[in-house]
Amino acid sequence: MRKIKYKKGRKVQPSVLEYTGIHKQIKTEMQLFVYDAEELTEFKEVSRTQFEKCIAPGKVNWLNIHGLNDIELVKSVGDYLKVDNFMLSDILNTTKRTKLDEYHDILFFNIKSLLPVENSDTISVEQISFLLKNGILVSFQEKRSDFFTHIRERIRTHSGIVRDKKADYLLYLLLDAVMENFYITIENEEDRVEEIINLSKASTQPEILEQIEKHRDNFNFLKRSIIPLRDSLYSIKSMKDDNVFNAIEHENYSFFSRLHQKCLELLEQIEYDMDSLDSASNFFFSTQNHKMNEVMKTLTVVSVFFMPLTFIVGIYGMNFDHMPELHWPYGYFMILGLMFLLLLGMIYYFKKKKWY
Structure with a gap:
């Protein structure tokens, strides 16, 4: 776009007549x-x-x-x-x-x-x-x-x-x-x-x-x-x-x-x-902020879901000898079931609160 330069226009002396436009090839x-x-x-x-x-x-x-x-x-x-x-x-x-x-x-x-x-x-x-x-x-x-x-x-x-x-x-x-x-x-x-x-x-x-x-x-x-x-x-x-x-x-x-x-x-x-x-x-x-908030909300909910599960996994990853659950025949499946039930409970609670 050819802008009108009000302040920085080309300076032409009044005594010198010169066409300063762009249509220089047009016949008069x-x-x-x-x-x-x-x-x-x-x-x-x-x-x-x-x-x-x-x-x-x-x-x-x-x-x-x-x-x-x-x-x-x-x-x-x-x-x-x-x-x-x-x-x-x-x-x-x-x-x-x-x-x-x-x-x-x-x-x-x-x-x-x-x-x-x-x-x-x-x-x-x-x-x-x-x-x-x-x-x-x-x-x-x-x-x-x-x-x-x-x-x-x-x-x-x-x-x-x-x-x-x-x-x-x-x-x-x-x-x-x-x-x-x-x-x-x-x-x-x-x-x-x-x-x-x-x-x-x-x-x-x-x-x-x-x-x-x-x-x-x-x-x-x-x-x-x-x-x-x-x-x-x-x-x-x-x-x-x-x-x-x-x-x-x-x-x-x-x-x-x-x-x-x-x-x-x-x-x-x-x-x-x-x-x-x-x-x-x-x-x-x-809209951009809302979209970013939705993404952050989703990431937050997912991270909250896995925080208690990570806590449980961390406890049973300490490798102590005197942890009684380590010697239970079905301890592994009980802990997995507990983690699954905990996850379902959190999903139900968040859904009820309409947090996602």
């Missing part, structure tokens, strides 16, 4: 949607020198970029929007945590998209960044994915209110689509945790504990990714209260409040799932 591509309530224009392939001419003032312009290897293209977009280098550096530096920045008339949002890896216990991570300014929304993805396919179809078919709203509502839809991946990831983790819990009730193999700890790490990783997103969404409320930043329309703040509420729900669910893992871990150790 741009798509542009220009629309309003009456008209839609879609540009499936836009070059670095063409996108400025395609942007239409007064309409919603969604520029989506796949791949971050073309630094000059990213820089040209930043120059067009007059974005400072520190924002562009945060877009290219994938070790940064989720954050929200408000700088003059630009809103910058950086989020981590998490999805489970098929047939694996690991989680894949992709950084997605957004720039919002004057009806222009730019989204930066490390690679091509289908996160926003349904949103594109809604724009094409004029479904819902997306064509009637401005770019801030589109930003809400994109963020909501990314957050859906958290639900998918948590649901996948919960299914695997349920399997582990059922397995822990039927087996006491040490591998079960390893799986429990692995999924506990995954939930902690999810929690670390959602908490800064929750804080960023909450900070949008302060923008509403300040009434200074105009990139988000006043009536659309409620949509971002819904995203903040979703973050709280996700964190509550993660806490519940981690409690379930703790219960599974405690049950595993309890």
Whole structure:
């Protein structure tokens, strides 16, 4: 699993633009949607020198970029929007945590998209960044994915209110689509945790504990990714209260409040799932202890059965000359019978006391 290194991330100077992700072989591509309530224009392939001419003032312009290897293209977009280098550096530096920045008339949002890896216990991570300014929304993805396919179809078919709203509502839809991946990831983790819990009730193999700890790490990783997103969404409320930043329309703040509420729900669910893992871990150790106690109990009972028999054998193994039982014709069989009756009596007594 490629973890987000919040404290030990690679240090990149803001003046030096360098992509630090793992998708270094992916070709950078741009798509542009220009629309309003009456008209839609879609540009499936836009070059670095063409996108400025395609942007239409007064309409919603969604520029989506796949791949971050073309630094000059990213820089040209930043120059067009007059974005400072520190924002562009945060877009290219994938070790940064989720954050929200408000700088003059630009809103910058950086989020981590998490999805489970098929047939694996690991989680894949992709950084997605957004720039919002004057009806222009730019989204930066490390690679091509289908996160926003349904949103594109809604724009094409004029479904819902997306064509009637401005770019801030589109930003809400994109963020909501990314957050859906958290639900998918948590649901996948919960299914695997349920399997582990059922397995822990039927087996006491040490591998079960390893799986429990692995999924506990995954939930902690999810929690670390959602908490800064929750804080960023909450900070949008302060923008509403300040009434200074105009990139988000006043009536659309409620949509971002819904995203903040979703973050709280996700964190509550993660806490519940981690409690379930703790219960599974405690049950595993309890089962181990119970099994060990049963083994010790069995060994103790067996040793108690043979202690008096060993005592009798020890007495008659001392080889004294004046032991009268040594000269009895049936002394050997009498002692064996006494030992057998003593053993049966102890078994009956222990059974009656329910000691085994």
